[in-house]
Amino acid sequence: MALMSGLRIAIREKRFDGEAVLGEIEITAAPGEFIALVGPSGAGKSTLLSLVAGLDAHYDGAITWDSAPLSRPGQSPEHMGMMFQEPRLMPWLTALDNVRLVEAERAARESGFESRAAALLDEVGLEAAHQVWPNQLSGGMQRRVALARAFVNEPRLLLMDEPFVSLDMPTGNRLRRSLLALCERQRPLVLFVTHDLREALAMADRVLFMGDAPARVLLDHPVDTPRGRDLESVDVAAAQQSLLARHPQLLSGILGADANQDENNEEQA
Numbered sequence: 001m002a003l004m005s006g007l008r009i010a011i012r013e014k015r016f017d018g019e020a021v022l023g024e025i026e027i028t029a030a031p032g033e034f035i036a037l038v039g040p041s042g043a044g045k046s047t048l049l050s051l052v053a054g055l056d057a058h059y060d061g062a063i064t065w066d067s068a069p070l071s072r073p074g075q076s077p078e079h080m081g082m083m084f085q086e087p088r089l090m091p092w093l094t095a096l097d098n099v100r101l102v103e104a105e106r107a108a109r110e111s112g113f114e115s116r117a118a119a120l121l122d123e124v125g126l127e128a129a130h131q132v133w134p135n136q137l138s139g140g141m142q143r144r145v146a147l148a149r150a151f152v153n154e155p156r157l158l159l160m161d162e163p164f165v166s167l168d169m170p171t172g173n174r175l176r177r178s179l180l181a182l183c184e185r186q187r188p189l190v191l192f193v194t195h196d197l198r199e200a201l202a203m204a205d206r207v208l209f210m211g212d213a214p215a216r217v218l219l220d221h222p223v224d225t226p227r228g229r230d231l232e233s234v235d236v237a238a239a240q241q242s243l244l245a246r247h248p249q250l251l252s253g254i255l256g257a258d259a260n261q262d263e264n265n266e267e268q269a
C-alpha cells in the first residue's frame with residue numbers, strides 16, 4: 001500500500017455482544033481537515049471515535065496515521081487531543097492545573113519545557129480564571145478549560161464527541177469560534193461528532209453522514225460555504241431539502257436530528 005499522509009480508517013466490522021454496531025467504514029482525511037460525523041442516535045459515532053482513540057482495540061480493521069498504526073490501548077497518544085460532551089475536569093485541580101496535567105509527561109521528559117497552559121487559557125478567554133476551581137466555573141467556562149486542555153499538546157488529531165451540546169446559542173457560538181481560531185493556528189485534523197446538522201455545516205470542510213447500525217458512511221458531503229459561521233446564519237432547512245433531493249437515501253431521521261436543539265437550551269455562561 002502506498003504511504004499516505006494523515007488518517008485512514010478502514011473498519012470491516014465492530015461488534016458489541018455479538019451485535020454488529022459498525023459495518024464497513026472507509027474514511028481517509030488529510031492533516032488540517034475538519035470533518036463532522038452526523039448520524040442518528042445509537043448509530044455508532046462515539047464507538048467509532050473510541051476506536052480511533054485506541055480506547056477499544058476489539059474490532060476487525062485497521063486505523064492508521066501516515067500509514068502507521070495510530071495508537072495502542074493503554075498508551076496515551078500525545079499527538080491526539082480529545083473533548084467530550086462532559087468537560088471531565090478534575091474537581092480538585094484549578095483550571096490551570098487541569099490543563100497542565102496533560103503536559104505533565106512532556107514536562108518531565110523535555111529539559112527547558114515551557115508550559116503552554118496559561119497562554120491557552122488566555123486564548124480561550126479565561127485570563128481571569130486560571131486559579132479558579134471547576135465548581136466555581138459556569139458550564140460554558142468549564143468547556144473552555146476542556147478546549148484549552150485538548151489543544152495543549154498541539155495534537156495532530158483532535159477527537160471531539162459533541163463538545164458543545166446543551167449550550168445556549170451565544171455560548172456555543174463563542175466556543176465554536178475559539179475552536180476554529182485554535183484550529184487555524186495549529187491545523188490539527190478534527191473528527192467532530194454532532195447531532196446538529198447546522199453545527200456540522202457551520203464548522204466542517206466535510207460532513208460524513210452515518211446510517212443506522214451496523215453503521216456505514218452513507219454520504220461524504222463537501223461543505224462549499226465558508227467555515228466558522230455562527231449557527232444562526234446556517235439555513236439548515238434549505239440544506240436539508242437540497243441534500244434530500246440529491247441523496248434520497250438520507251432519511252429524515254438522519255437529516256432532521258436535533259436541528260433545533262440549541263434553541264431550548266439553558267443559559268450556561
Ligand SMILES: Nc1ncnc2c1ncn2[C@@H]1O[C@H](COP(=O)(O)OP(=O)(O)OP(=O)(O)O)[C@@H](O)[C@H]1O
Nearest residue numbers: 016017021039040041042043044045046047048213
Ligand atoms: N461498551 C458497550 N457495550 C455494549 N454496547 C455498546 C457499548 N458502547 C456502545 N454500545 C452500543 O453500540 C451502539 C452505538 O453506540 P454509540 O454510543 O457509538 O452511538 P452514537 O451514534 O454515538 O449515539 P449517540 O448519538 O446517542 O451518542 C448502541 O446501540 C450502543 O448501545
